[in-house]
Amino acid sequence: MENLVIEPSKITTIEIKDSAEKFPVRRVYCIGRNYADHVIEMGNDPKEDPIFFQKNPNNVDTSGEFPYPPESKDVHHELELVVALKSGGTKISEKDAYNHIYGFAVGLDMTRRDLQAIAKKGGKPWEVGKAFERSAPMGVISKIETTGNMDSGKISLKVNGETKQDGDLNQIIWKIPRMISHLSTFYDIAAGDIIMTGTPAGVGPVKKGDKLVGSIDGLQSLEVTVI
Ligand code: MN
Numbered sequence: 082m083e084n085l086v087i088e089p090s091k092i093t094t095i096e097i098k099d100s101a102e103k104f105p106v107r108r109v110y111c112i113g114r115n116y117a118d119h120v121i122e123m124g125n126d127p128k129e130d131p132i133f134f135q136k137n138p139n140n141v142d143t144s145g146e147f148p149y150p151p152e153s154k155d156v157h158h159e160l161e162l163v164v165a166l167k168s169g170g171t172k173i174s175e176k177d178a179y180n181h182i183y184g185f186a187v188g189l190d191m192t193r194r195d196l197q198a199i200a201k202k203g204g205k206p207w208e209v210g211k212a213f214e215r216s217a218p219m220g221v222i223s224k225i226e227t228t229g230n231m232d233s234g235k236i237s238l239k240v241n242g243e244t245k246q247d248g249d250l251n252q253i254i255w256k257i258p259r260m261i262s263h264l265s266t267f268y269d270i271a272a273g274d275i276i277m278t279g280t281p282a283g284v285g286p287v288k289k290g291d292k293l294v295g296s297i298d299g300l301q302s303l304e305v306t307v308i
Contacts, residue, residue: 107273115279220303234298248281
């Protein structure tokens with residue numbers, strides 16, 4: 082054991098369905114603009130390629146509560162399918178991509194939309210709008226052996242019982258194998274990496290007290306209260 086001058090921070094983990102084991106998070110990759118109807122609602126061109134960014138591993142939160150973050154008056158929900166990797170590499174082929182998947186979960190890419198808009202306008206990084214404390218509420222991971230490939234199925238978000246986001250995984254523009262292959266050309270992807278795969282249309286603001294329920298066919302729902 083190395084002698085460390087300070088106590089290292091704890092590894093973020095995600096629960097696994099029907100298991101006492103947990104999934105340790107290494108990196109959080111996110112894809113933006115991956116459902117055409119959401120690209121259009123944000124005023125962008127669906128013919129352009131999706132974009133990639135990252136959140137911090139310790140932005141992942143499994144507490145079921147989302148504290149409204151500081152310095153924003155327009156925080157949006159983005160409901161997303163999350164892919165969890167059990168292995169990685171570089172230059173992974175699309176054909177080989179599914180062999181690296183451990184399982185899937187329901188996640189939220191919470192976004193300080195006002196700060197993201199300011200960044201976009203100035204041609205600046207999005208980080209302040211995306212990678213903030215507890216900005217990635219996360220549900221339980223189901224193993225791929227039980228879920229299948231998750232290339233179709235209903236994805237929907239209710240806020241206080243009212244449906245706000247409603248789509249199908251088959252609307253995803255860059256499919257899961259392409260995302261994994263693409264990321265592995267730019268990065269050494271590895272076991273513990275998770276990928277947030279983009280959001281369907283219907284994103285919108287949350288306020289304190291809101292109850293969010295995210296559902297994807299075949300996965301355990303994610304319930305989050307904004308505090
Ligand atoms: Mn997103």
